[in-house]
Amino acid sequence: MQLSVWTYEGPPHVGAMRVATAMRGVHYLLHAPQGDTYADLLFTMIERRGCRPPVTYTTFQARDLGKDTADLFQRAARDAYTRFDPQVMLVGSSCTAELIQDDPAGMAEAMRLPCPVVPLELPSYSRKENWGAGETFYQIVRHLADRDVRPAPRAEEGGGRVPLVNILGPAALGFRHRDDVREVRGILDSLGIDVNCVAPLGASPAEIARIGAADFNIVLYPEIGDSAARWLEREFKQPRTTTVPIGVGATRDFIAEVAALAGVDPEPALADGESRVPWWSRSVDSTYLTGKRVFVFGDATHAVAAARVAHEELGFEVVGLGCYNREFAREVRDAAKLYGVEPLITDDHLEVEDAIAAASPELVLGTQMERHIAKRQGVPCAVISAPVHVQDFPARHSPQMGFEGANVLFDTWVHPLVMGLEEHLLTMFREDFEFSDDAGASHLAAHSPSRRADHGSLLVTDVPASGLQAAATTREEDRASEYIRGDAEISAWTAEAEAELKKIPFFVRGKAKRNTESFAAEQGRAAIDLETLYDAKAHYAR
Amino acid sequence: MKRDTFSLPADTGCGAPPAGKHTDVLRERGQREVFCGLTGIVWLHRKMQDAFFLVVGSRTCAHLLQSAAGVMIFAEPRFATAIIEERDLAGMADCHEELDRVVDRLLARRPEIKQLFLVGSCPSEVIKLDLGKAAERLGAKHAGQVRILNYSGSGIETTFTEGEDACLASLVPAMPKSAPDAAPELLMVGSLPDIVEDQFLRLFAQLGIEHVGVLPARTADGLPAVGPNTRVLLAQPFLGETATALEGRGAQRIDAPFPFGAEGTTAWLKAAAAAFGIDEMHANAVIAPGRERAKRALEHHRENLAGKRITFLPDSQLEVPLARFLATELGMEPVEVGTPYLNRKLVARDLDQLPESTRISEGQDVDKQLDRVRADRPDLTVCGLGLANPLEAEGLSTKWAIELVFSPIHGFEQAGDLAELFARPLRRRDVLQV
Numbered sequence: 001m002q003l004s005v006w007t008y009e010g011p012p013h014v015g016a017m018r019v020a021t022a023m024r025g026v027h028y029l030l031h032a033p034q035g036d037t038y039a040d041l042l043f044t045m046i047e048r049r050g051c052r053p054p055v056t057y058t059t060f061q062a063r064d065l066g067k068d069t070a071d072l073f074q075r076a077a078r079d080a081y082t083r084f085d086p087q088v089m090l091v092g093s094s095c096t097a098e099l100i101q102d103d104p105a106g107m108a109e110a111m112r113l114p115c116p117v118v119p120l121e122l123p124s125y126s127r128k129e130n131w132g133a134g135e136t137f138y139q140i141v142r143h144l145a146d147r148d149v150r151p152a153p154r155a156e157e158g159g160g161r162v163p164l165v166n167i168l169g170p171a172a173l174g175f176r177h178r179d180d181v182r183e184v185r186g187i188l189d190s191l192g193i194d195v196n197c198v199a200p201l202g203a204s205p206a207e208i209a210r211i212g213a214a215d216f217n218i219v220l221y222p223e224i225g226d227s228a229a230r231w232l233e234r235e236f237k238q239p240r241t242t243t244v245p246i247g248v249g250a251t252r253d254f255i256a257e258v259a260a261l262a263g264v265d266p267e268p269a270l271a272d273g274e275s276r277v278p279w280w281s282r283s284v285d286s287t288y289l290t291g292k293r294v295f296v297f298g299d300a301t302h303a304v305a306a307a308r309v310a311h312e313e314l315g316f317e318v319v320g321l322g323c324y325n326r327e328f329a330r331e332v333r334d335a336a337k338l339y340g341v342e343p344l345i346t347d348d349h350l351e352v353e354d355a356i357a358a359a360s361p362e363l364v365l366g367t368q369m370e371r372h373i374a375k376r377q378g379v380p381c382a383v384i385s386a387p388v389h390v391q392d393f394p395a396r397h398s399p400q401m402g403f404e405g406a407n408v409l410f411d412t413w414v415h416p417l418v419m420g421l422e423e424h425l426l427t428m429f430r431e432d433f434e435f436s437d438d439a440g441a442s443h444l445a446a447h448s449p450s451r452r453a454d455h456g457s458l459l460v461t462d463v464p465a466s467g468l469q470a471a472a473t474t475r476e477e478d479r480a481s482e483y484i485r486g487d488a489e490i491s492a493w494t495a496e497a498e499a500e501l502k503k504i505p506f507f508v509r510g511k512a513k514r515n516t517e518s519f520a521a522e523q524g525r526a527a528i529d530l531e532t533l534y535d536a537k538a539h540y541a542r
Numbered sequence: 543m544k545r546d547t548f549s550l551p552a553d554t555g556c557g558a559p560p561a562g563k564h565t566d567v568l569r570e571r572g573q574r575e576v577f578c579g580l581t582g583i584v585w586l587h588r589k590m591q592d593a594f595f596l597v598v599g600s601r602t603c604a605h606l607l608q609s610a611a612g613v614m615i616f617a618e619p620r621f622a623t624a625i626i627e628e629r630d631l632a633g634m635a636d637c638h639e640e641l642d643r644v645v646d647r648l649l650a651r652r653p654e655i656k657q658l659f660l661v662g663s664c665p666s667e668v669i670k671l672d673l674g675k676a677a678e679r680l681g682a683k684h685a686g687q688v689r690i691l692n693y694s695g696s697g698i699e700t701t702f703t704e705g706e707d708a709c710l711a712s713l714v715p716a717m718p719k720s721a722p723d724a725a726p727e728l729l730m731v732g733s734l735p736d737i738v739e740d741q742f743l744r745l746f747a748q749l750g751i752e753h754v755g756v757l758p759a760r761t762a763d764g765l766p767a768v769g770p771n772t773r774v775l776l777a778q779p780f781l782g783e784t785a786t787a788l789e790g791r792g793a794q795r796i797d798a799p800f801p802f803g804a805e806g807t808t809a810w811l812k813a814a815a816a817a818f819g820i821d822e823m824h825a826n827a828v829i830a831p832g833r834e835r836a837k838r839a840l841e842h843h844r845e846n847l848a849g850k851r852i853t854f855l856p857d858s859q860l861e862v863p864l865a866r867f868l869a870t871e872l873g874m875e876p877v878e879v880g881t882p883y884l885n886r887k888l889v890a891r892d893l894d895q896l897p898e899s900t901r902i903s904e905g906q907d908v909d910k911q912l913d914r915v916r917a918d919r920p921d922l923t924v925c926g927l928g929l930a931n932p933l934e935a936e937g938l939s940t941k942w943a944i945e946l947v948f949s950p951i952h953g954f955e956q957a958g959d960l961a962e963l964f965a966r967p968l969r970r971r972d973v974l975q976v
Contacts, residue, residue, distance in 0.1 A: 001624040002624070005619060005622040007608065010605040011600065011605060013602075014602075014605065033698045035606065036578075037576070038605075039605075039609075040927075045927050049931065050932060050935030052928065061699070062699045095600035096697075099631075100668060124601065124602065125628040126627065
């Protein structure tokens with residue numbers, strides 16, 4: 001048993017729901033007890049979808065166990081088929097149904113439903129949401145792809161057609177998938193490449209059947225699209241891309257990779273005049289970004305991409321890198337080597353919290369959970385990855401991919417930082433009432449490190465996904481008291497040194513305090529006096 | 543399509559009032575769009591401030607709790623899930639050892655915890671993991687430090703608020719036995735926000751009811767005594783099992799409507815006063831100021847709500863008393879009142895006041911029920927979070943049912959807020975021009 005107070009990923013059948021909900025003409029019959037329908041609200045509330053996910057839950061109860069759960073399943077299957085008239089039905093079990101071993105696949109087959117049925121085996125006690133989404137998409141492709149559909153001859157082969165690709169991976173409840181697809185389509189347009197199908201997002205079973213018509217596959221989110229793409233590579237001889245176009249450098253690499261696979265000139269896409277990051281980053285006002293310590297955590301794909309952008313395109317120092325999905329840990333380990341950091345592969349957010357505290361970053365790039373961790377630690381943060389929150393579905397176009405995606409990353413990561421000029425002003429006027437600790441950074445109340453301001457803002461800015469503020473706020477208070485308890489344990493500061501510490505600008509004070517304390521501990525100094533404070537400063541100078 | 547709805551005669555079980563109106567109930571069996579009983583942990587852990595709720599379940603349970611509670615805010619709440627993994631499913635002995643290990647670690651880490659609830663889930667029930675035995679074993683081990691109890695919040699046995707019922711029922715055997723010569727004592731049952739609970743306690747004191755206990759108590763050592771001198775006043779309509787358990791210990795239930803709005807609260811308080819032989823004139827004098835304030839607050843909303851048609855989809859079992867409040871105090875017209883489970887004995891006084899024309903349904907087949915909503919086209923549909931936006935997208939205004947469970951809505955001082963919860967979606971519909 002694993003003790004969990006919060007989890008980055010849901011169970012694998014939620015991954016299957018993300019695929020079913022993304023597609024058209026698909027219905028998912030889930031053998032599940034009452035209560036599993038909670039997953040519907042992820043789609044209707046967080047993503048604000050205007051229709052229910054295409055899922056029927058068989059809703060068995062304790063009294064059905066051991067007698068007619070199978071009958072219940074078959075009745076639900078018939079009713080769902082009649083009502084929703086799907087072109088394809090997915091059938092599978094949630095965690096509880098897996099234990100009662102009713103064999104949905106066999107039952108559905110025996111029923112001879114008048115549409116194709118894709119059985120899903122998603123082991124709930126060993127796998128999680130992303131794996132479930134990837135497996136479901138792979139099974140759909142495997143069952144539906146028509147092996148007789150192959151690419152038509154290209155222009156140079158006398159067929160008179162442009163290159164054709166599939167875009168694989170985007171799904172429901174994805175982090176900016178909607179906007180990323182638009183950016184990638186724009187790149188393909190400028191290269192003169194046509195899209196055969198985007199899947200699972202918006203795809204119909206008929207489009208999946210014709211997936212073999214494309215020359216190659218573009219994998220945007222390996223977590224969801226890679227299994228299917230690898231199978232298509234093996235069975236349909238369709239090459240697949242391996243670069244995820246997040247950041248300027250990665251977008252250029254992606255364009256080069258796609259152009260090479262398609263046999264076209266990459267130049268029209270590379271010449272995008274809307275790519276502002278290279279100049280914004282070289283512009284002299286960005287100098288203060290140099291060497292900012294950044295901690296990166298998320299799903300493997302977004303975390304690895306963010307680390308590259310942070311390091312190469314903003315001049316940050318990556319002081320921590322990790323992911324919560326073990327299936328892609330290798331990619332994160334390889335990237336961590338590049339930056340000389342220890343990879344953090346864990347789905348325990350308390351471990352992530354400790355790692356962030358230990359790394360003393362100046363910016364955290366993470367999931368919504370890291371946003372809350374960073375807030376408690378008084379560190380600015382930007383969100384780069386799922387699990388998603390209602391705030392991750394902005395009304396405006398806000399991609400992560402392509403050159404416009406890179407522009408978005410620049411703004412989103414730089415704005416939470418105290419700006420260069422403001423940093424100087426705060427140092428100069430720190431005794432001024434407007435720049436007092438409680439005032440915080442003028443432009444961003446939500447990231448103010450002041451404990452009091454932090455809790456005040458929680459009520460306003462942190463409307464939880466399902467709107468149950470009341471429940472959420474008390475728990476933050478629970479936590480706050482623990483922090484205060486934690487602080488009370490350290491008492492070795494002399495009054496003089498403590499007074500000096502207060503003169504340090506508040507946004508670096510936490511780090512200075514932690515550094516000084518660990519330095520004092522390392523050196524075995526009993527009390528922290530002025531001497532220790534400045535010795536520590538010299539020790540950590542960079 | 544097979545028709546699986548039928549009518550049942552009214553429950554004429556022991557203690558049921560004579561069958562009045564609404565003897566025809568549409569009973570349905572199909573897909574339910576409701577939370578399971580685990581969800582009650584979200585408010586129960588706030589109410590019992592030294593209690594920890596450990597769900598023994600799957601990743602789905604953990605995901606449900608954080609999704610239902612919008613939980614990304616904190617790092618260490620007072621609930622968690624012991625997630626059963628593949629290797630736990632291999633053998634039962636292993637499962638108990640694992641649970642002991644998790645509980646020992648948890649209690650070592652959280653020394654302030656005085657009550658620990660082991661909460662059963664669908665998977666733990668299906669593999670027949672005996673949490674009663676585990677609670678007994680662990681309770682003996684941690685005796686003197688932590689009270690360890692168990693109940694099931696599984697979806698195969700409990701619907702949403704039935705989780706609270708199961709939790710409170712599990713507390714009943716732990717309640718001390720009242721002295722044989724103890725004076726009559728009032729026991730208010732159901733978890734209410736502290737502010738509402740305090741309002742009621744002040745009113746009981748003013749009425750002259752001297753001994754008042756509350757279940758659940760805010761802390762482990764506040765658990766009230768129970769015995770034949772106990773008069774039980776339910777503050778929530780979904781506490782059937784708890785009421786039965788208390789009756790099993792000699793307590794007597796006071797029959798009353800539920801304390802919503804000016805009239806519901808008045809009748810509820812008066813029932814308590816009558817049970818304690820309080821002079822009626824005195825009771826009226828104590829109740830009058832609050833009642834008048836509630837009426838004034840409701841007057842603001844009457845214009846917006848009177849004549850509007852409303853449908854409740856089954857959610858918390860609060861549906862019947864709330865529909866009564868909206869119908870009799872605000873002039874709304876309940877079209878269909880769906881409830882996951884209709885406990886006629888407990889809601890009789892509210893049910894009797896619903897208009898004859900109101901359709902009462904019990905259980906759910908969500909697709910058929912939505913067909914009825916589309917045919918009825920009520921002005922407002924009270925439903926779960928999974929259904930609200932899809933109905934809004936079809937042009938039907940909705941109210942999230944869960945807010946009725948999380949917000950302070952009981953009593954005189956909250957009557958206006960309760961009406962506002964229903965009025966706001968309608969006002970918003972009228973104000974928007976996009």
